[in-house]
Amino acid sequence: MNATRPAAVGPRDSARAGGRRALGFLADLSQSLAVSLDLRETLGPALARIMDFMHAEGASLFLLDAATKLLECKICAGPVDIVGLKLEVGQGVVGRAVAENAPQRSDDARRDARVNARVDAETGFVTRTLLCVPLATAQGPIGALEIINRRDGGAFDDDDAEILRLIAAPMALAINNARLALEVAEQQRIRREMALARSIQKSLLPRRRRGRFPLIGVNLPAHEISGDFYDYFDLADGRLAFFIGDISGKGLDAAFLMVRVASLLRWSGRAAPAPAAWLREANVELCETLQNGRFVCAVVGIYDHRTRTAVIANAGFPPALLDHGTRFEEMPADGPPLGIIKEAEYGERTIDLGAAALYLFSDGATDVREGVRARLGAEGLRELIRRYARLAPEPRLRALIGELKRRRLVDDTTLLLLQEPRGSEVRELLALRFPADPREMRRVRAELRTALDGEDVAPELRDRLVLVVDEACTNIMRHAYCGGESGTIALRMTRERDMLGFELRDEAPCVDASRIKPRDLSECRAGGLGVAFIDATMDAWHIEGVPGGRGNRLLMRKYIPAKTESEP
Amino acid sequence: MNANECTSETLGDYVLVRLRGEVDLSWSQQVRRAILDALGDTGKVGVELSEVSYIDSSGIAALVEGFQSARSHNQKFGLVAVSAAVMAVLQLARLDRVFPIFADLDAARAA
Known part of the structure; x- marks a missing residue:
């Protein structure tokens, strides 16, 4: 060329x-x-x-x-x-x-x-x-x-x-x-889109309601987006309808399906059908439309807070867990997952909720891995629930989620908790102000005893609490008001549900809270027993200085079981 | 309600310090002095606690001090007829197995 x-x-x-x-x-x-x-x-x-x-x-x-x-x-x-x-x-x-x-x-x-x-x-x-x-x-x-x-x-x-x-x-x-x-740009684009998808999904979950509302839910996606869902809404007759579910499989398609199934359940639940009928209707619809062997596990329910009863129906979802306080009751599925057998019939069960707590959780909650070891399992989850049972529903759910997150989530995890809020008002049982003088303590102890007897606290526990409050007061006299300073101590005893609170305030110079530690009781020696008594008796205590360098506030809490047993 | 009281009784070579009432910071120094004085007088001391309805850590400290002083001087020191209220605090302080504890005066003197 x-x-x-x-x-x-x-x-x-x-x-x-x-x-x-x-x-x-x-x-x-x-x-x-x-x-x-x-x-x-x-x-x-x-x-x-x-x-x-x-x-x-x-x-x-x-x-x-x-x-x-x-x-x-x-x-x-x-x-x-x-x-x-x-x-x-x-x-x-x-x-x-x-x-x-x-x-x-x-x-x-x-x-x-x-x-x-x-x-x-x-x-x-x-x-x-x-x-x-x-x-x-x-x-x-x-x-x-x-x-x-x-x-x-x-x-x-x-x-x-x-x-x-x-x-x-x-x-x-x-x-x-x-x-x-290009790869980096692509990854960034995907990440942006996933974040957007996640925020849209989150916006579909119901808003947490403030005040004395009995239902709380939480959804933790294993990745950006989730195949789990839950929702609740008020029915015209004042009852509360709720559901929770889990789409088989993971990833984008499960997430898309979640949106569809959640709106289907919400739509069909509007007319307040009995939960079994509610599931049956959703099942027929999903059998006709689901593809590729997909199915949906779900629990639907209606709660009547006037009678404190819930009726639930479970389609292949993990067993509902009812915590009676002293024991767990497990309620297994009432029928197969949705979208598999068109003719499936579902049972339903009525739960007398009372003061109990009903937990509904997707299998992600029990699939959580403990390090490289085995799954957390239903037993492990119960243990966690037991550990935080004393907390009010919302902090309890937060604590549970914290525990699950500390382990390794391998699947989307969703928890729904139904529990009637307990009386959360704080009652004042005793309020005293007295000179920081040991001679005052006999009278203070007598008042404490009377107040604790009024709360039906078992005698052994009562005496322990009196001792511990006494020790706290005399510690203030000896260590905070040291050097012959005179002042007063204000004692306030409160009760919030099953929690007793003891608050002690003084006007002494702020103490160094980090130096107040319980000593080891196994050594035989005369000093420092007071703090050890406090630590051994109370479920929680802490001391803080009042800003300004003068005055200390000691707060101690003791959980007393609803039915006072002989404790400690 | 018992009035607080601390008396010492000499029974031959044995001195019994008898406490009554609620032993707390307001007078536990007096209890401590009485116990140490008794140990100064004789080699065998008991603290009688059947009428004690309350004891705080300063009272327990007085007992611990008596016990440790007796031990370092090869003296005998024991608690006699411990009330349930005192026993609960001894247990809490894990001292219930540290002190020699006697059901009554006869058992204490025979030890």
Whole structure:
């Protein structure tokens, strides 16, 4: 073709001049590739320049598709356009260059079995000589760069191979960089979209209601989005309808389905059907529309707070757990999951909630992993519930979620807690202010005893509490009001549900709370028993200085079981 | 309600310190003095506690001090007829197995 142009690197060049030219070209090429991360913009012109520099009639660039493991021609320069041509690794000169990660040369393409004759046959172009080098990266070749037919009619030589190998390096680098940049951008885009999906999903969950509302739910997705759902809404007759569910499988499609199923259940629950009928209706609908073996586990229920009864129906969901305070009652599923058997019938059960707590939890809650060990399991979850049973529903649920998060969530986790809020008013049982003088304590103890007897606190526990409050008061006299300072102590005893609170205030200089620690009772010695008594008796206590450097506040709490047993 | 009272009774070589009422910080120093005085007089001292309806940690400290002083001087020291209220606090302080405790005066003197 264009044989009149001087060869880029030919026998007429001195080796030195040729090398200098090649280096100059490499520098220009690298620079032009660095202009943009958009390969469509940079690679085409670069390939044309390479073809010209190498004095070839044509050039093409093949890239390896990581997914299909096929080499595909992405760009061509010269008279023949084979963009889109796909080769297997190892197939043809290009395939071999990649397979062997080494340059391939064909000096007589027409007689070379490696060369694919089909292209020439289809295009009419005659391929005489070929040189192909892999686009090498640290992770292996990502494609190949091929040039065809030296314009002077000769064959490509070892120098050409070496120069092309050098030229391929910045191309491989540019392609790799662009791909990485694309991956990062893609990841960021996906992350943004997932965050958006998560916020939309969250907005579908019911708002937590303030005040004395008996239901609280929480949803913890194992990943950004969740296949779990729960909802509750008021019925026209004043009752409360609720449901919780879990779509089989994970990921985006489960999340989409969750939206649909939740609105279906909400829609069909509006008319306040009996829970069994509610499930039956949803099941028929889902059997007709669910695909790919998907199914839905769910519990639906209606709660009447006037009678404190709930009616629930369970479709393949983990057993409902009713905490009576002293024992757990487990209520297994009343029928199969939704979306499997169109004719399925569901039972329902009435729960006399009273003061008990009803827990509904998706299996994510029990699938939580304890380190690398086994699942938390139903037993482990009960233990956790037991541990936090004393807390009010909301902090209890928060504590449970905290425990689950501290372990490893492997599945979406959703908890719904139905419990009538207990009387949460704080009653004052005793309020005294007296001089910080030990002679006052006999009277104070008598008043404490009377107040505790009024609360039906068992005598042994009463005496312990009196002792501990006495110890706290005399500690204030001895240590806070030290050096003969006079002042007063204010004692306030309160009760909030099953929790007794003892608050002691003084006007002494602030004490260093960090230095007040219980001593080890196993050593026999006279001092420091008071704090040890407090620590051994109270469920919680702490001391804090009143801002301003004067005055301390000691707060102690003791849980007393509803039915006073002989404790401690 | 018992009035607070601390009396010492000498029975041959045995001194019995008898406490009554509620032993607390307001007079536990007096109890401590009485116990240490008794140990100054004789080698065998008991503290009678059947009429004690309350004792706080300062009262317990007085007993511990008497016990430790007796031990370092090879004297005998025990608690006699411990009331339930005192026993509960001794248990809480894990001292119920530290003190020699006797059901009555005869057992204490015979020891």
